[in-house]
Amino acid sequence: MPVLSNYWFDDPDFRGNTTFMSIRHPAGVWAWINWSNIGSKDSTLVWEREDREIVIDLTPQVDTGRIRTLIDRMMGSSARRTSGISAGWIPWKYVPYHYNRPGWNDLDLLVKIFFRFHVDTPWYCTDADGEIAYYVRFSLTVGGSLRARVDGWSYDYDGGGPFCTGEINSRLNASIPGGMRTLQTELDNALTLFSDFRFDLVYLLPGSGNTSGTGSVNVNNRCSLALLPRP
Amino acid sequence: MATNNQMAGEVIQKLENCLKDLKIKSETQSNKDQSIIYGKFSLDKEHYQLVIHIRKEDFVPVTKAGGGAEIKSGEADDEGITPNLNFQSMASRVKAYSEEDGLKIKNQFLEKAKERLSKLDY
Numbered sequence: 001m002p003v004l005s006n007y008w009f010d011d012p013d014f015r016g017n018t019t020f021m022s023i024r025h026p027a028g029v030w031a032w033i034n035w036s037n038i039g040s041k042d043s044t045l046v047w048e049r050e051d052r053e054i055v056i057d058l059t060p061q062v063d064t065g066r067i068r069t070l071i072d073r074m075m076g077s078s079a080r081r082t083s084g085i086s087a088g089w090i091p092w093k094y095v096p097y098h099y100n101r102p103g104w105n106d107l108d109l110l111v112k113i114f115f116r117f118h119v120d121t122p123w124y125c126t127d128a129d130g131e132i133a134y135y136v137r138f139s140l141t142v143g144g145s146l147r148a149r150v151d152g153w154s155y156d157y158d159g160g161g162p163f164c165t166g167e168i169n170s171r172l173n174a175s176i177p178g179g180m181r182t183l184q185t186e187l188d189n190a191l192t193l194f195s196d197f198r199f200d201l202v203y204l205l206p207g208s209g210n211t212s213g214t215g216s217v218n219v220n221n222r223c224s225l226a227l228l229p230r231p
Numbered sequence: 232m233a234t235n236n237q238m239a240g241e242v243i244q245k246l247e248n249c250l251k252d253l254k255i256k257s258e259t260q261s262n263k264d265q266s267i268i269y270g271k272f273s274l275d276k277e278h279y280q281l282v283i284h285i286r287k288e289d290f291v292p293v294t295k296a297g298g299g300a301e302i303k304s305g306e307a308d309d310e311g312i313t314p315n316l317n318f319q320s321m322a323s324r325v326k327a328y329s330e331e332d333g334l335k336i337k338n339q340f341l342e343k344a345k346e347r348l349s350k351l352d353y
Contacts, residue, residue, distance in 0.1 A: 001330055014316055045316070051333030054340060091316065096297035107316040124269040124282045130294070139313040147310070154297030162284040163260065163267040165292040173296065180300055193347055197340065204314040225314075229340040231332070 003049040003211045004031045008041040009219065013091050013107065015043075018206045021214040022049075047205070049226075055209035056225045058087035062113050067186065071115065074179045075132075078171035082129070083116035089204045089223040095135055096154040109204050110151060111136040111223065113183070119157070119171075125164035130157020132176055134183050144198035144230060148187040150180045201228040239285060243268065246283060255281065264290045 004025035010016035019038060025031045025048070063085040072081055092098060093106035114133035121127050135151045153176050160168045202225070207217035209224035243259060243266055250257045250270060257270030265286035272279050328336065 050328065051330050052328060052336040052340075054337065089314075096295065097299050105315060105317060109314040109316060123280065124267060128294075137313060140311045142311040144311070150300055152297060152299035154295070156295040158294065160294060161292060162282070162286070163265060165294055166262060169293060169296065177298060193344060196343070196347065202312055202314055229336055231336045231339070 001026055002051065005047050005049055005205070005211070006033055007045045007047075007206050007219075008035075008038055009043045009045075010041060012042045013093070014045055015091070015094070015220055016218060017216060018219045019214070019216045020206060020210065022211050024212070047203075049211065050228060052228055054227045054229060055205065055211075056227075057208045057222075058111060058225055059085070059222050061190070062087050070182055070186065071179065074182050075117070075175050078175040079117040079119045079132070081115050082118045085113060085115045086221045087111055087113050087223060088221040089206070089219055090135070095152065096156070097152050108137075111138065111204070111225075112220070117155075117157070119160070119168050121160060121164045121168070124162075126159040126161055128157045128159035128164070128168050130155060130159075132172075134180060136183075136187065138202055138204075138225060140199055140202050144200065146191060146194045146197070146199060146202065146227070148191055150184045150187065153177055153180055198230045199227045200230055202226070239266070243285065250281070257281065 001024045003022050005020060005022040007014070008019045010018070019041070021033060021035075023031060023033075067085060068081070071085070075081065088111070089109045090112040091106060092101075092104055092108040092110060095110060095112075112133050112135055114131055117130060117132050119128040132153070132155045134153050137149050137151045139147045139149070141147060155172050155176055157168070205224045205226050206219040207215070207222050207224065209226060243261070246268055247257065247259060250268070253272075255270050255272045257268050259266060259268045261267075265284065267285070268281075268283040270281050272281065
């Protein structure tokens with residue numbers, strides 16, 4: 001029996017803290033969704049989820065010892081990772097390097113893989129703390145094969161003043177863009193699992209993609225990859 | 232700043248001389264937008280840090296950056312579907328299966344995936 005999943009987002013354009021509810025729902029009948037105290041929400045989504053749906057919670061896939069080690073090695077002495085690795089969704093229009101791109105829509109969803117970092121500075125500057133992110137675009141080929149491409153990177157931090165931001169930026173610019181290749185290699189390796197399969201649809205779901213009950217999650221920090229395999 | 236702004240360079244020089252006269256050991260760093268003079272000294276058993284920061288008034292420090300990967304020619308030629316929130320564009324591509332068939336497809340996928348995972352060295 002299909003599952004009807006409802007998502008209510010704190011922010012416009014389906015972002016931020018997300019309250020969700022999933023109920024089994026046959027065709028031809030009303031679905032009862034009683035929210036007496038949903039709070040202030042700025043966007044909602046509903047999806048009817050097929051019985052053949054495959055869901056992959058992405059954060060546990062990226063926040064592994066192996067990938068943490070790869071990231072730490074990639075950053076070297078430029079910065080120190082201070083959090084685990086998260087994977088959330090982000091509409092294209094909110095990606096920091098967004099531009100008008102042929103064939104892309106502002107509400108195309110990328111997966112943002114990110115972590116916090118710290119940079120020690122000399123005593124006459126404040127230390128820097130911020131976030132480094134990579135953006136991944138999943139897709140199906142016309143033939144139904146699953147692809148994942150690292151589309152870009154970004155960093156954003158506080159501190160480093162009054163004089164050290166230039167040096168911090170130089171070090172980050174020298175190491176962060178190169179991480180795209182490392183991440184792409186990891187994705188390519190992971191996708192070999194799917195090389196023999198073909199799919200009708202690929203989409204993202206907030207959180208772990210729960211199929212029953214209620215809960216809340218911040219979709220900016222956690223999302224799942226959903227696939228509809230062909231027989 | 233110190234190289235193309237004579238006035239600022241003179242100010243820095245005078246400050247350095249002043250600190251030297253006060254017997255405060257200091258160092259100076261400069262780039263095209265700002266300079267910093269810094270040092271430490273002690274006075275009456277108290278320890279002090281000194282930082283003098285000179286910058287152009289309209290200078291805004293950059294603390295964020297980002298960029299896209301190079302797009303190879305033809306890379307997206309066979310791109311069919313990507314996750315998006317444009318529901319209408321996705322709906323027409325999906326064939327509906329009965330609950331029984333849907334579960335069968337899912338279970339077949341999981342069995343094959345498990346078998347494949349056991350063979351992959353990953």
